[in-house]
Amino acid sequence: SSEYSMKILLLPGDGIGPEVLAEVRRVIDALNAHHGLGLSVENGDIGGASLDRHGTPLAPHVLEMAKASDAVLMGAVGGPKWQSVSYELRPEQGLLNLRKGLGLYANLRPALCFPALADASTLKRDVIDGLDILFVRELIGGVYFGEPRGIETLPDGTKRGFNTQSYTTPEIERVARMAFDLARQREGRVCSVEKANVMESGLLWRETVTALHKREFSDVALSHMYADNCAMQLVRDPRQFDVILTDNLFGDILSDAAAMLTGSLGMLPSAALGEPGMPGLYEPIHGSAPDIAGKCIANPCAAILSLAMALRHQLGRPDLADLTEKAVSHVLDSGYRTGDLLGGEDTRLVGTEGMGRAIAERLSA
Ligand code: NAI
Ligand code: MG
Numbered sequence: 001s002s003e004y005s006m007k008i009l010l011l012p013g014d015g016i017g018p019e020v021l022a023e024v025r026r027v028i029d030a031l032n033a034h035h036g037l038g039l040s041v042e043n044g045d046i047g048g049a050s051l052d053r054h055g056t057p058l059a060p061h062v063l064e065m066a067k068a069s070d071a072v073l074m075g076a077v078g079g080p081k082w083q084s085v086s087y088e089l090r091p092e093q094g095l096l097n098l099r100k101g102l103g104l105y106a107n108l109r110p111a112l113c114f115p116a117l118a119d120a121s122t123l124k125r126d127v128i129d130g131l132d133i134l135f136v137r138e139l140i141g142g143v144y145f146g147e148p149r150g151i152e153t154l155p156d157g158t159k160r161g162f163n164t165q166s167y168t169t170p171e172i173e174r175v176a177r178m179a180f181d182l183a184r185q186r187e188g189r190v191c192s193v194e195k196a197n198v199m200e201s202g203l204l205w206r207e208t209v210t211a212l213h214k215r216e217f218s219d220v221a222l223s224h225m226y227a228d229n230c231a232m233q234l235v236r237d238p239r240q241f242d243v244i245l246t247d248n249l250f251g252d253i254l255s256d257a258a259a260m261l262t263g264s265l266g267m268l269p270s271a272a273l274g275e276p277g278m279p280g281l282y283e284p285i286h287g288s289a290p291d292i293a294g295k296c297i298a299n300p301c302a303a304i305l306s307l308a309m310a311l312r313h314q315l316g317r318p319d320l321a322d323l324t325e326k327a328v329s330h331v332l333d334s335g336y337r338t339g340d341l342l343g344g345e346d347t348r349l350v351g352t353e354g355m356g357r358a359i360a361e362r363l364s365a
Pocket of ligand 2: 252256
């Protein structure tokens with residue numbers, strides 16, 4: 001209806017996906033009712049849920065619905081039920097096809113420290129207090145996709161496995177441009193990470209980022225770091241970073257390590273973005289958690305914070321993104337904890353719905 005100016009497609013998927021997205025729905029309802037968000041919601045199938053219903057992990061009509069939306073928010077896909085289906089029908093294939101279909105080349109992963117959870121980190125509070133890093137990882141190029149690749153048998157009977165790390169200047173430029181743009185909305189600092197000392201693709205990465213910076217983004221502070229040093233610096237002094245720009249492989253590893261600086265999988269959102277005008281895909285980084293699915297105890301914060309990223313990066317409401325993140329922080333400060341979060345003093349154990357309701361109520365105040 002006309003009171004809605006934007007549309008989000010919810011893809012609950014499998015396992016705890018539908019449980020956490022029900023709480024996202026509750027938060028959207030609160031933002032619509034109390035903050036004039038104007039966001040309408042559609043639902044679609046993906047993953048195992050789609051396989052069961054449509055015989056494919058991503059039906060063409062769902063991809064069309066995704067393309068026609070302003071943003072897509074996914075729960076999670078996969079689980080033991082679909083373990084033995086053939087490769088092309090695997091639930092994970094639905095996610096890969098969606099990323100490919102939307103041309104999502106940049107993966108945004110924040111590493112944020114919520115004050116109430118700082119003591120749950122394996123690092124000391126004074127090392128991570130106030131931590132706020134944004135990883136921008138190239139998502140559809142590099143060694144995971146480079147050709148040639150394979151396993152071959154050599155004349156002497158031994159085998160050789162090989163992959164190719166490959167980046168073109170346009171592939172580097174488009175993800176670097178996104179990192180610089182995002183840095184302008186933050187502290188204005190980009191650290192570009194590769195191994196230019198031992199890899200030609202890394203050398204081209206460094207040259208390309210440097211040239212783009214000089215041409216278009218000289219107001220942003222650019223530094224370069226080798227990936228191995230970056231791993232050390234993330235553990236030693238993570239607060240030195242604002243935006244970290246890196247390739248697919250290093251980004252996979254470094255963003256996982258950085259995410260764990262601050263605690264639970266249940267708190268970590270992500271976004272995958274493509275060309276301006278294309279809807280991004282927002283999702284918690286956790287999976288379908290078959291071990292707790294159906295028990296109504298999953299932490300919905302990662303999914304709700306993924307909605308906040310959509311509000312900030314795609315739906316033109318950074319104010320409501322801030323408000324939503326503050327509501328999550330406030331609810332944690334008030335002692336609400338799902339089972340995956342460390343107790344602490346004066347805390348109250350709640351389930352998925354209890355956490356979602358507390359956040360939505362805060363947004364309705
Ligand atoms: P997982 O993230 O589903 O679970 C790992 C551990 O973290 C489990 O003990 C789980 O209970 C816990 N956990 C995860 N999210 C939680 C939350 N929101 N609240 C409380 N606890 C939470 O990873 P796992 O076990 O390796 O994979 C399970 C399934 O999920 C597999 O089929 C896998 O392929 C799929 N998966 C899907 C992803 C996606 O949809 N993007 C990403 C990762 C895995
Ligand atoms: Mg990973």
